[in-house]
Amino acid sequence: MTLTDLFATRSARMRASEIRELLKLLDQPDIISFAGGIPDPALFPHEAFQTAYAEILGGPAANAALQYQVSEGYLPLRRWLAGEMGKIGVACDEGNILITSGSQQALDYLGKLFLSPGDTALVTWPTYLGALQAFNAYEPRYDRLTLAGGNMTPEAYRTAARAAGGEPKFAYLVPDFANPTGETLDRAGREALLDLAGELDIAVIEDAAYRALRFDGEGVPPILALDCARSGGIDRARTIYCGSFSKILAPGLRVGWVCAPRPIIDKLVLMKQAADLHSPSINQMAIHLVAETAYDTQVNKLVAAYGARRDAVLAALAAHMPEGVHWSRPEGGMFVWLTLPDAIDTTDLLARAVREARVAFVPGSAFHADGSGRNTLRLSFTLANERAVADGIPRLAALIRDTLAA
Amino acid sequence: MTLTDLFATRSARMRASEIRELLKLLDQPDIISFAGGIPDPALFPHEAFQTAYAEILGGPAANAALQYQVSEGYLPLRRWLAGEMGKIGVACDEGNILITSGSQQALDYLGKLFLSPGDTALVTWPTYLGALQAFNAYEPRYDRLTLAGGNMTPEAYRTAARAAGGEPKFAYLVPDFANPTGETLDRAGREALLDLAGELDIAVIEDAAYRALRFDGEGVPPILALDCARSGGIDRARTIYCGSFSKILAPGLRVGWVCAPRPIIDKLVLMKQAADLHSPSINQMAIHLVAETAYDTQVNKLVAAYGARRDAVLAALAAHMPEGVHWSRPEGGMFVWLTLPDAIDTTDLLARAVREARVAFVPGSAFHADGSGRNTLRLSFTLANERAVADGIPRLAALIRDTLAA
Numbered sequence: 001m002t003l004t005d006l007f008a009t010r011s012a013r014m015r016a017s018e019i020r021e022l023l024k025l026l027d028q029p030d031i032i033s034f035a036g037g038i039p040d041p042a043l044f045p046h047e048a049f050q051t052a053y054a055e056i057l058g059g060p061a062a063n064a065a066l067q068y069q070v071s072e073g074y075l076p077l078r079r080w081l082a083g084e085m086g087k088i089g090v091a092c093d094e095g096n097i098l099i100t101s102g103s104q105q106a107l108d109y110l111g112k113l114f115l116s117p118g119d120t121a122l123v124t125w126p127t128y129l130g131a132l133q134a135f136n137a138y139e140p141r142y143d144r145l146t147l148a149g150g151n152m153t154p155e156a157y158r159t160a161a162r163a164a165g166g167e168p169k170f171a172y173l174v175p176d177f178a179n180p181t182g183e184t185l186d187r188a189g190r191e192a193l194l195d196l197a198g199e200l201d202i203a204v205i206e207d208a209a210y211r212a213l214r215f216d217g218e219g220v221p222p223i224l225a226l227d228c229a230r231s232g233g234i235d236r237a238r239t240i241y242c243g244s245f246s247k248i249l250a251p252g253l254r255v256g257w258v259c260a261p262r263p264i265i266d267k268l269v270l271m272k273q274a275a276d277l278h279s280p281s282i283n284q285m286a287i288h289l290v291a292e293t294a295y296d297t298q299v300n301k302l303v304a305a306y307g308a309r310r311d312a313v314l315a316a317l318a319a320h321m322p323e324g325v326h327w328s329r330p331e332g333g334m335f336v337w338l339t340l341p342d343a344i345d346t347t348d349l350l351a352r353a354v355r356e357a358r359v360a361f362v363p364g365s366a367f368h369a370d371g372s373g374r375n376t377l378r379l380s381f382t383l384a385n386e387r388a389v390a391d392g393i394p395r396l397a398a399l400i401r402d403t404l405a406a
Numbered sequence: 407m408t409l410t411d412l413f414a415t416r417s418a419r420m421r422a423s424e425i426r427e428l429l430k431l432l433d434q435p436d437i438i439s440f441a442g443g444i445p446d447p448a449l450f451p452h453e454a455f456q457t458a459y460a461e462i463l464g465g466p467a468a469n470a471a472l473q474y475q476v477s478e479g480y481l482p483l484r485r486w487l488a489g490e491m492g493k494i495g496v497a498c499d500e501g502n503i504l505i506t507s508g509s510q511q512a513l514d515y516l517g518k519l520f521l522s523p524g525d526t527a528l529v530t531w532p533t534y535l536g537a538l539q540a541f542n543a544y545e546p547r548y549d550r551l552t553l554a555g556g557n558m559t560p561e562a563y564r565t566a567a568r569a570a571g572g573e574p575k576f577a578y579l580v581p582d583f584a585n586p587t588g589e590t591l592d593r594a595g596r597e598a599l600l601d602l603a604g605e606l607d608i609a610v611i612e613d614a615a616y617r618a619l620r621f622d623g624e625g626v627p628p629i630l631a632l633d634c635a636r637s638g639g640i641d642r643a644r645t646i647y648c649g650s651f652s653k654i655l656a657p658g659l660r661v662g663w664v665c666a667p668r669p670i671i672d673k674l675v676l677m678k679q680a681a682d683l684h685s686p687s688i689n690q691m692a693i694h695l696v697a698e699t700a701y702d703t704q705v706n707k708l709v710a711a712y713g714a715r716r717d718a719v720l721a722a723l724a725a726h727m728p729e730g731v732h733w734s735r736p737e738g739g740m741f742v743w744l745t746l747p748d749a750i751d752t753t754d755l756l757a758r759a760v761r762e763a764r765v766a767f768v769p770g771s772a773f774h775a776d777g778s779g780r781n782t783l784r785l786s787f788t789l790a791n792e793r794a795v796a797d798g799i800p801r802l803a804a805l806i807r808d809t810l811a812a
Binding site: 271273279 | 442444445447448450452455456459460463464468469470471472473474475506507508510511514518536539540542543652656657658659660677679680681682683684685686687688689
């Protein structure tokens with residue numbers, strides 16, 4: 001755009017951001033918020049970080065921590081991550097790992113790598129809002145991926161994409177405890193997705209931000225692991241796994257990673273070099289130290305705490321919600337997804353919820369590429385303490401009841 | 407691009423990166439390197455950072471340091487920066503400041519904001535290699551900006567841009583102690599540039615990475631300050647100032663900033679939210695603490711150290727270089743720029759320099775959008791200790807003499 005345009009226009013794609021702004025403004029002490037998808041700061045491994053930064057800056061690694069770093073990221077952290085990926089069925093080495101500034105940055109780079117204006121990205125309805133925001137910059141068209149089966153045929157996807165002037169380029173999904181639904185795709189669903197991706201010859205972007213946060217039920221292998229098994233190894237796979245330390249250790253350091261076939265990593269490294277040189281050296285080193293000593297303990301702590309909060313929220317929903325309201329029963333992660341009767345628009349409901357009931361959530365339409373899902377909403381349970389559950393859920397339920405009666 | 411393309415092709419734009427890779431490999435202990443444009447780690451304010459991280463993580467701000475943060479950046483740092491900008495003639499407030507992950511990220515976002523494929527970016531010949539890498543992602547055409555006067559007319563620039571299917575979108579330059587030439591644009595040159603930008607109605611991207619590092623001579627106001635004076639205030643200006651803490655405090659934290667008219671900052675904030683949410687909270691807080699207490703001391707320390715190294719390098723060049731070799735005499739920054747006789751290709755010279763003379767530099771063609779400047783090279787003097795000057799410059803001079811004689 002020109003400088004003059006810039007001053008004259010506003011993006012047409014601001015709705016989701018405006019909702020976020022609204023939510024930010026609503027951060028008042030008497031509001032019970034189930035909105036923000038953020039970890040509970042009381043559970044951060046404070047002491048481990050304190051020790052890590054002190055050790056790094058007080059020791060022989062101080063210069064490296066403060067200096068420029070290679071674009072692919074801090075080698076010991078990449079090696080540690082390759083080892084962790086091995087434990088979940090992805091045999092790989094540090095050449096398959098790129099450190100990113102949170103997994104959000106990976107989504108931005110993958111959009112830049114794959115999408116030209118008019119190309120098609122396959123996403124679930126609903127999907128992670130931040131992924132839509134990252135991809136939107138590259139002006140794709142979205143088509144719908146249905147994980148419960150009932151997808152279109154590859155030919156139908158391709159025809160629709162070409163009619164819009166592009167090609168299908170990738171399928172993006174959060175297969176474990178999805179943001180926003182909390183749902184997990186089973187093994188058969190993952191295999192079916194790989195079949196579809198193979199027929200379309202497109203990449204699969206596996207957003208694994210919540211993967212480690214399983215409270216109960218049985219784990220499912222990452223899509224990348226299933227892909228490696230069928231394709232004969234990571235460098236022949238089509239799946240790009242995006243991981244993050246934000247939900248387990250701390251989001252404020254902005255450290256995530258991509259695990260992918262080496263040709264993709266090589267491209268992303270060049271892209272990162274051009275875009276921000278590298279992620280902060282000092283934070284990569286701190287994350288490495290904390291991960292090496294405290295990762296598993298921290299996962300256990302979060303699983304216990306968030307698992308109990310999920311239980312409490314589900315119990316309160318069962319006790320208070322009127323008939324016609326349905327919700328997901330996540331086995332992990334951070335979110336419960338509510339579907340209300342069609343008559344309710346949750347964006348309107350949010351305004352009343354904040355003003356009258358002093359409760360906040362995220363309206364579901366923000367997560368839909370086509371703006372549908374107007375009768376859905378997302379509740380985050382990571383900050384749901386006793387008061388939030390005891391007061392917040394009944395107040396929200398009463399408001400929904402009241403709205404239905406009106 | 408498609409997944410299949412990705413595996414089959416390599417970018418045509420890898421030359422600069424390949425040179426960088428070569429330089430990385432050449433990082434052997436007996437090589438005297440004038441190549442990397444990096445600060446001397448011995449001069450980092452180690453203790454100030456140690457204290458800052460300990461204070462942050464041990465105090466009431468620990469949760470904020472580890473948690474998500476707004477995309478525009480940490481408010482106290484943005485306020486401090488607005489104050490600093492005021493001291494150099496740019497009256498503004500925190501709404502005119504965005505924190506970026508180094509100024510490299512600002513260049514990437516500005517490329518994304520302004521450039522569509524085929525648009526024209528005006529850059530100097532030579533210019534900062536990283537800027538070309540950042541802009542290249544958006545597929546512009548480059549046209550030449552001549553700071554010594556002798557630019558094309560606005561109409562000629564526009565005609566050339568339209569013939570290539572786009573419009574001129576911005577002029578990018580490093581006006582103070584430029585990377586790679588070390589040269590500084592005088593006030594008249596800055597005013598002339600603003601005239602040209604006004605006639606073309608394009609933005610000016612002022613890369614101020616080295617601005618604080620003036621060793622001698624008289625300071626020149628930032629282009630943004632001159633722009634504010636003529637346009638009636640920052641929100642009516644067309645100049646976008648990109649600053650960085652990398653050269654003064656430490657690059658490993660990746661903290662830079664943009665100071666610009668508010669409509670531009672608002673756009674960049676949305677872009678940053680979509681691209682990586684925000685720069686690391688903890689590093690912004692640490693930079694703020696260190697900047698508040700140690701910025702001026704640190705500038706003085708660097709000016710004394712780097713100024714002496716520049717003097718030593720210039721003296722050695724005068725003592726040893728053969729006739730026909732010319733170089734810049736920078737009043738600050740990190741670089742001296744050499745122009746050799748036309749017969750010498752400095753990319754070839756580099757291979758011999760490393761193999762035979764055990765000296766490294768960056769060949770000048772890497773900094774030219776059209777690949778010209780084959781007889782030029784960049785020397786960084788930030789790591790030029792006594793041995794480097796006493797041995798490295800004579801060895802390089804001898805090699806040049808030898809090459810000319812061959």
